[in-house]
Amino acid sequence: MRRQPLRLAIGEAARILDEAGVASARADAETLAAHVLGVERGRLPMVPLVDPPVIDALRELVAQRAKRIPLQHITGTTAMGGITVEVGSGVFVPRPETELLLEWGLTLLEGRTAPVVVDLCTGSAVLALAVANARPDAKVYAVDNDPSALAWARRNADTRTAAGDTPITLYSGDITDGRLLAELDGMVDLVLCNPPYVPKTTQVPPEVADHDPAQAVFAEDNGLAVIRATISIAARLLVVDGGVAIEHDDTHGESVPALLSARRVLSRVEDHPDLAGRPRFATARRG
Template sequence: MRRQPLRLAILEATRIFEEAGVPSPRVDAELLAAHVLGVDRGSLPLIPLVDPPVIEALRELVQQRAKRVPLQHLTGVATMGRIDVAVGPGVFVPRPETELMLQWGLDLLEGRTGPVVMDLCTGSGALALALQHERPDAQVYAVDNDPQALAWARHNADRRVEAGDTPIKLYSGDVTDPRLFSELDGVVDLVLCNPPYVPPNADLPPEVLDHDPPQAVFAEDGGLAVIRHVVSAAARLLVPGGGVAIEHDDSHASAVPALLKTRTVLGDVRDHHDLAGRPRFATAIRGAAD
């Protein structure tokens, strides 16, 4: 069979995605083509013609994506900071907007040696592993209560160690447990948390509703049920001068800072926007010991 123009296959995929309501149809078409070819997206213009098996493999993935299977489930990876993590059914797909919280945490740790870091609700381990990659001297703890998520996190943690990173400390635990990591009370420099925070019954795209685990997405109490406990845990765990960052729903720009302000030991409470200008995470700093 004859080789075929890659450009036409990408145009066809883009058209199919537009009809299926896939956000970013052209980008997804290019990313899937790059995945099939095993190259960076930027290299696609250097590949004018491809073999028929490539077109066939691309068509199969395009059919899946048109059914709104998440792009990252098809490529098998998601990016956080400067690392990739493996993702798929049973674990939440890390989102680009969470990288801003990672950067806030890294900035806070500037100038501290051997910091203790906690990633509550770690999912695939993305935040914990990205932070550990940047700060080999940190002791990074990561916790989740979902066995399937923990299996992905263990897989990703093992891959990062093989790549030369310091091992993270991965635990099964419930962040609503008031005694969680009580042996670390008052010694943690940074608490990062991207918890489930979407109010129940919210209208969400099929990629999220049908493929992210519900316990990773939704929380009772208008989306605040887990966050309340994370605020308590942070107030207990942080060392004076340590900081907490909690990602939240865009409807919680006031509610999460208000929860942080209820803790007298926490100060400098701020809310931060994502790159789309939506309220996305709140931060606070533990004041001097009381």
């Protein structure tokens, strides 16, 4: 068989994914093509023609994605900050919007030496590891209560340590436990948390419903149960002028700031939009 233009193969892949209801059809087709070819997505224009085995491999991956298997489960990785982590069945796939929460946290750490950072609900440990990568002087703790997520976190942490990053400390713990990390009370510069926050009545796409662990996505109390626990822990852990950032559902742009403001020790409460302009995370400082 003859070599074929990659442009046409990607076009066909995007059409199939679009028909399958994939919202980001073109971007996903390009990412899968880049994955098959082992190149950065931005370098695809440098590959005008591809061999038939490449087309076959791309079609196979596109067929999986058309069944609404998450893109990151197919490629096996996702990026955040300066790092890439492995993800798959049994752990939440980190989302691009969480990058903004990470940026807020890293900005807060500027000018602080050897800061202490806690990542609650760590999942793959992506936030904790991205902080450790950006701030080698930080002491980073990461907590989750799901053994499956912690196994992914352990593997990612080992990979980052082998790559030269400062090791993080992983904890198996429930953040509704009022004494969690009590040894760090009043010592933490930054608490980050992307908790389960989707109200249980919310309809979610198949990628989420069938592949993200339910306890990573949905929370009781109209999605606010784990956020309430996060705020209690942050109020206890933070050093004076430390900061907390909590991702939330786009329907909670007023309720989460109100919960933070209700804590006497927290001040400078703000809510922040995601890249689509929807309310996405709330921050506060310890007064």
